[in-house]
Amino acid sequence: MVINRRQFIAMSLVSGIIEPQAANSQSTSSDFISCLKGTDGFAAARLDHQGAIKHLFPLPARGHDIALSPQKNKAVIFSRRPGRIAILLDLTENRIVAKISSHENRHFYGHGFFSPDGNLLYAAENNFEFEQGCIGIYDAQQNYRRIGEYDCHGIGPHETVLLADKNTIACAIGGIATHPEYPRQKLNIANMAPSLNYLDRDTGSLIEKVPVPANMHKLSLRHIVEGPDKTVWFCGQYEGPASDKVSIVGYHISGQPLNFVELPKALIARTKQYAGSIAINSDLTQVGVTFPRGNILALFSTESKQLTKIVHSQDVCGIAGVGHKFFASNGKGEFFDLEGVTSKNHGVLWDNHLQVISN
Known part of the structure; x- marks a missing residue:
């Protein structure tokens, strides 16, 4: 049987064969900042390009972005x-x-x-x-x-x-x-x-x-990022029944209605129709969306508007684009690029969002 790209992605999502590989030796000089929960409570952290915490800022309550x-x-x-x-x-x-x-x-x-x-x-x-x-x-x-x-x-x-x-x-x-x-x-x-x-x-x-279209009015739009040619990409969290199987990722061009990216049914089911964060790489070629309840991160081409890659990571949510690459963080204390885990901070649960301080 010949399997096309879409079928391969859908099957791989279920079987889990698309996984991060060995860490890439090429790195960035960027610093990042993210909120977290640690053993001593809530905080924000400045971390280097390998995920090492450089400075910790205690917070009186849980931070977000x-x-x-x-x-x-x-x-x-x-x-x-x-x-x-x-x-x-x-x-x-x-x-x-x-x-x-x-x-x-x-x-x-x-x-x-x-x-x-x-x-x-x-x-x-x-x-x-x-x-x-x-x-x-x-x-x-x-x-x-x-x-x-x-x-x-x-x-x-x-x-x-x-x-x-x-x-x-x-x-x-x-x-x-x-x-x-x-x-x-x-x-x-x-x-x-x-x-x-x-x-x-x-x-x-x-x-x-x-x-949002009336038949999808329970799709709460949450996170957005600007793409090339004034296109705004969005992701959301669906408050309706899981059986509705709606797409929660899309883009908008001024003067048009919202456009939704076609997603494999296996991906929709795996995401539990809940997106956590969105980012774009610096050259504006790819948009990354995290789905923490589904333990996956997906990349989309800003040119074709199609799904191009899936990476598995437990409770992944924070994502930031640097150059051609993306960096992400999860609730297990891991900070990584899409080629593999860069670091793990024990006792740290990275929160929803990851921001790059410098490129």
């Missing part, structure tokens, strides 16, 4: 939703500088970004009093005082990114209402309305709102 300043000399660690604090790091002196608190009746969603000049910090937030998503704006020149907010035009904004034009904010609207008094509870699954929204950074006005 990291916003890096354009100069790469500051980082803000956002607490996991519905957390209400963020920690500012000085990456030049490797020390904690300040704690940033969310506004009254707001909580963070774990993601944010800096303005191109580094003077403003934008944070995905929830106005839980009125169940409205917003982007809080903080002035870095005034000790990160909150100076305003933009309406996200949807409930549950998760990852927000500033696109390459330096003026358009892309916002993954998860559609799920949350409240600090009910941690981790999802309060509106039956009528959630996720979308991919674009805002003007200067004015906060809505440029484009792209809803």
